[in-house]
Amino acid sequence: MSEATTPRTRPGSGVVQVTGELIATRRAGAYQHLTFVAPGLAELARPGQFVALAVGGPTSANLLRRCFSIHKVSPSGTYGGTVDVVVAAHGPGTQWISQLRAHDEVDIVGPLGKAFPLPKEPVPCVLVGGGYGSAPLFWLAEALRARGCHVEVVLGAATESKLFGVVEARRYADGVTVTTDDGSMGTKGWVSDVLPEVIRRTGAAVVYGCGPMGMLKSITDVATAEGAVAQVAVEESMACGVGVCMTCVMPVVDKHGVTKMVRSCVEGPVFRGDRVRWDAFSDGLCRVPDDAVGAPRTGGH
Amino acid sequence: MTTTTATTTTSTAVDMSVDLAGRRLPSPMMTASGCAANGRELGRFFDVAELGAFVTKSVMADPRSGRGTPRMAETPSGMLNSIGLQGPGITSFVENDLAWLKKSGARTLVSIAGNTSGEFADVAATLRASDAFDAVVGVEVNISCPNVANRGLVFACDPLASAKVIALVREQLPRDVPIFAKLTPDVTDIVSVAQSCVKAGADGLTMINTLLGMVIDTDLLRPQVAGVTGGLSGPAVRPVAVRAVWQTRAAMLEGRLPFVPIIGVGGVRTGRDALELVAAGASAVQVGTATFNDPSAPVRVGRELAGLLQDKGFERLTDVVGIAHERVAR
Ligand SMILES: Cc1cc2nc3c(=O)[nH]c(=O)nc-3n(C[C@H](O)[C@H](O)[C@H](O)COP(=O)(O)OP(=O)(O)OC[C@H]3O[C@@H](n4cnc5c(N)ncnc54)[C@H](O)[C@@H]3O)c2cc1C
Numbered sequence: 001m002s003e004a005t006t007p008r009t010r011p012g013s014g015v016v017q018v019t020g021e022l023i024a025t026r027r028a029g030a031y032q033h034l035t036f037v038a039p040g041l042a043e044l045a046r047p048g049q050f051v052a053l054a055v056g057g058p059t060s061a062n063l064l065r066r067c068f069s070i071h072k073v074s075p076s077g078t079y080g081g082t083v084d085v086v087v088a089a090h091g092p093g094t095q096w097i098s099q100l101r102a103h104d105e106v107d108i109v110g111p112l113g114k115a116f117p118l119p120k121e122p123v124p125c126v127l128v129g130g131g132y133g134s135a136p137l138f139w140l141a142e143a144l145r146a147r148g149c150h151v152e153v154v155l156g157a158a159t160e161s162k163l164f165g166v167v168e169a170r171r172y173a174d175g176v177t178v179t180t181d182d183g184s185m186g187t188k189g190w191v192s193d194v195l196p197e198v199i200r201r202t203g204a205a206v207v208y209g210c211g212p213m214g215m216l217k218s219i220t221d222v223a224t225a226e227g228a229v230a231q232v233a234v235e236e237s238m239a240c241g242v243g244v245c246m247t248c249v250m251p252v253v254d255k256h257g258v259t260k261m262v263r264s265c266v267e268g269p270v271f272r273g274d275r276v277r278w279d280a281f282s283d284g285l286c287r288v289p290d291d292a293v294g295a296p297r298t299g300g301h
Numbered sequence: 302m303t304t305t306t307a308t309t310t311t312s313t314a315v316d317m318s319v320d321l322a323g324r325r326l327p328s329p330m331m332t333a334s335g336c337a338a339n340g341r342e343l344g345r346f347f348d349v350a351e352l353g354a355f356v357t358k359s360v361m362a363d364p365r366s367g368r369g370t371p372r373m374a375e376t377p378s379g380m381l382n383s384i385g386l387q388g389p390g391i392t393s394f395v396e397n398d399l400a401w402l403k404k405s406g407a408r409t410l411v412s413i414a415g416n417t418s419g420e421f422a423d424v425a426a427t428l429r430a431s432d433a434f435d436a437v438v439g440v441e442v443n444i445s446c447p448n449v450a451n452r453g454l455v456f457a458c459d460p461l462a463s464a465k466v467i468a469l470v471r472e473q474l475p476r477d478v479p480i481f482a483k484l485t486p487d488v489t490d491i492v493s494v495a496q497s498c499v500k501a502g503a504d505g506l507t508m509i510n511t512l513l514g515m516v517i518d519t520d521l522l523r524p525q526v527a528g529v530t531g532g533l534s535g536p537a538v539r540p541v542a543v544r545a546v547w548q549t550r551a552a553m554l555e556g557r558l559p560f561v562p563i564i565g566v567g568g569v570r571t572g573r574d575a576l577e578l579v580a581a582g583a584s585a586v587q588v589g590t591a592t593f594n595d596p597s598a599p600v601r602v603g604r605e606l607a608g609l610l611q612d613k614g615f616e617r618l619t620d621v622v623g624i625a626h627e628r629v630a631r
C-alpha cells in the first residue's frame with residue numbers, strides 16, 4: 001500500500017507523509033533511539049513538534065498512529081534529511097517500533113503540532129524533562145542558546161535507566177540537575193523538589209517542560225510561584241495526530257479567559273502551563289469542566 | 302483557491318462518476334463524518350475538491366464540548382470512540398467551515414444531528430439560510446450517533462422516530478438538495494428503518510454508523526473510555542457494513558423499497574474494500590477510521606478502486622453497483 005517514497009502531501013502545507021527508512025536503532029537506557037531517513041520533514045520541523053508513525057505495516061490490525069516527540073532532525077546528513085525519536089516500549093505499537101531493524105520502512109507523518117515558542121530576548125531558561133520527555137529538549141536548548149539564552153536542564157525519572165540524555169544534556173546546557181525517585185542517580189526526589197532553586201539561581205523567565213501530565217502540572221505550579229512562564233508539551237491519547245478525530249482534546253483557557261476543549265495535536269502539544277485546566281485531570285481521566293464552552297448540561301447532553 | 306482536476310478520474314479509462322439522487326459527482330469517494338473534521342486539516346494532504354464529496358463532522362444547533370477523555374481505545378482492526386459530537390454549533394460551522402469548503406471548491410455533504418427532531422430541523426434551516434449553501438450537494442442526517450443523549454436508543458433504532466426527523470428536515474430544505482439518512486446496524490431489521498426513512502422523504506441512505514461497543518482496561522479493571530460505551534469502527538466492522546448494504550439493496554430489488562442511492566461506509570481501507578461495498582449495492586463510498594492511519598486514504602482508495610475496475614474490464618462504476626446480487630450461487 002505504501003505507494004511512494006517521496007513526500008505525499010501538498011506543497012506548502014507544512015507537513016509531509018513519507019515512507020521513512022530506519023538507518024539506526026540503538027538502546028538508550030530503558031528506551032530505543034531510532035533514526036529515520038524522512039525526506040522533506042527535517043526542513044520543516046522545529047523543537048516541540050512531533051511525528052505520527054503507522055505501526056505494523058500496511059495490513060496491520062493496529063490502525064491508529066503512534067505519536068513521538070521529535071528528538072532531533074538533520075536536514076543534510078549523508079542520507080538526506082533524517083528524524084530521530086526516542087521510544088519507550090509499552091503497548092503493541094511501541095513494541096513493534098522498538099523491534100524494527102535497520103532498513104525497515106515506516107510511514108511517517110510530520111512535523112505535527114505547535115513548536116515551543118522561543119523568547120524574543122536572551123533570557124535565562126530552564127528545561128525540565130521527565131523520562132523520555134527530555135528527548136525534544138536538547139534541540140530546544142540549542143535553539144535557545146543560539147539566541148543568547150542561558151540554558152539549564154533538569155532531568156528526572158523514576159530510576160537511572162529511565163533517564164534519557166544525561167550525557168547529551170551536559171553538551172547542550174550551561175547546567176544540568178538530575179533527580180531520580182529512588183536516588184539511583186542525582187538528587188533523590190522529584191524535579192519539582194529542585195526546580196524552585198534552579199529557577200531562583202538562574203533568574204529564569206521561562207520554564208519549558210515535557211513529561212508525564214502530573215509533572216507538567218507541578219512544573220507549572222512551581223514556575224508560576226517563582227514568577228516564570230511555563231511552556232509545557234502535553235501527552236494526550238491521540239488516534240490520528242493530524243486534527244481530524246477529536247480524541248486528543250483537553251480543557252485549555254483561551255486569551256479571553258474562556259475554557260474550551262481543544263485538540264492537543266493541532267493547538268498543542270505545547271501550551272502555556274497556566275492555560276491548562278489541571279483541575280480537570282484526575283485518576284487518568286479528564287472531565288469536561290462545567291464552565292467549558294458547550295459543556296454537558298446536568299442530566300447529560 | 303486551486304481546484305485541480307480529479308486524478309481519480311483522469312488517470313483511468315473507467316468512468317467513476319455517480320448520480321447521487323440528482324447530483325452528479327465526479328467520484329464516488331467521500332470522507333466519513335467525524336473522521337475528517339471540516340476540511341482544512343485534510344486539505345494539507347490532498348485537494349478536498351478531488352473527492353466526490355466532503356462529508357463534515359455532524360453539527361448540532363449549539364457548540365458542544367463533547368465528552369471527557371480518554372475518548373478512544375484501539376481494538377483489533379478498529380477502534381472505539383466516545384467523542385460525544387463535539388462541535389462549534391451550526392452558526393459558527395456555516396460561517397467558518399462551510400465557507401472554507403466552498404472556497405476550496407469542495408462539494409460538501411453536510412452531516413447534521415440533534416437531540417430532538419425539532420433541533421434537526423433548526424439546524425437544517427440555518428444551513429439553508431447560509432451564504433455558502435451552494436457548496437452543499439446534500440445533507441446527511443445523522444440519526445444514528447451512539448454518543449448522545451439516549452445512548453443505544455438512537456433515533457435510527459425506531460422507524461417512527463427516524464421518519465419524524467427525516468420529514469422535518471425535508472421540509473426545511475429545497476427539493477433539489479438530497480437528504481441521506483445515516484443508519485445504525487444496531488437494529489433487528491435495518492430494512493424497516495430504511496423503508497420509513499425513504500417514505501418520510503429521504504433521497505438516499507448512508508450505512509453504517511458505528512456499532513455500540515465497550516472496552517475494559519484490564520490493568521485498571523474499569524471501562525477504558527470515559528463515556529463507558531462507545532462506537533466501534535474500522536475494518537473490523539466491514540462485514541457488518543457489507544451485510545447492511547446488501548440487505549437494503551436486496552429489498553430494493555425485491556420491490557420492498559424504492560430504488561434510492563446507498564452510500565456505503567464501514568471499514569474501508571483499500572480499493573478492494575470499497576469494491577465490496579459497491580458490489581453489495583453502494584453507489585458511493587466513505588472512508589472513516591482508515592483516514593487516521595493514512596490521511597490521504599479517501600483519495601487513495603478512489604484511485605485503487607478505479608484501477609481495480611479497469612483491471613476487471615469495467616467501463617463505468619455504475620455498472621458494478623449491486624453486481625454481486627446477480628452472481629449469487631444458486
Ligand atoms: C505529542 C506526543 C509525544 C510523545 N512523545 C513520545 C516520545 O518521545 N517517546 C515515547 O516513548 N512516547 C511518546 N509519546 C507517547 C506515545 O505516543 C505512546 O506511548 C504510544 O502511542 C503508545 O502506543 P502503544 O502501542 O505502546 O500503546 P497502546 O496503548 O496499544 O496504544 C493504543 C492507542 O492509544 C494511543 N496512546 C496510548 N498511550 C498513549 C500516550 N501515552 N500518549 C498518546 N497516545 C497514546 C496510541 O497512540 C494508540 O493510538 C508521545 C505522545 C504524544 C501525544
Ligand SMILES: Cc1cc2nc3c(=O)[nH]c(=O)nc-3n(C[C@H](O)[C@H](O)[C@H](O)COP(=O)(O)O)c2cc1C
Nearest residue numbers: 333334335359382443509510534535567568589590
Ligand atoms: C472518531 C469518530 C467520530 C465519528 N463521528 C461521527 C459523526 O459525527 N457523525 C456520524 O454520522 N458518524 C460519525 N462517525 C462514524 C463514521 O462516520 C462511520 O460511519 C463509521 O466510523 C464507520 O466507518 P469506518 O469503519 O470507515 O470508520 C465517527 C467515527 C469515528 C471513528
Ligand code: FES
Nearest residue numbers: 241243245246265
Ligand atoms: S489526535 Fe486526532 S484530532 Fe488530535
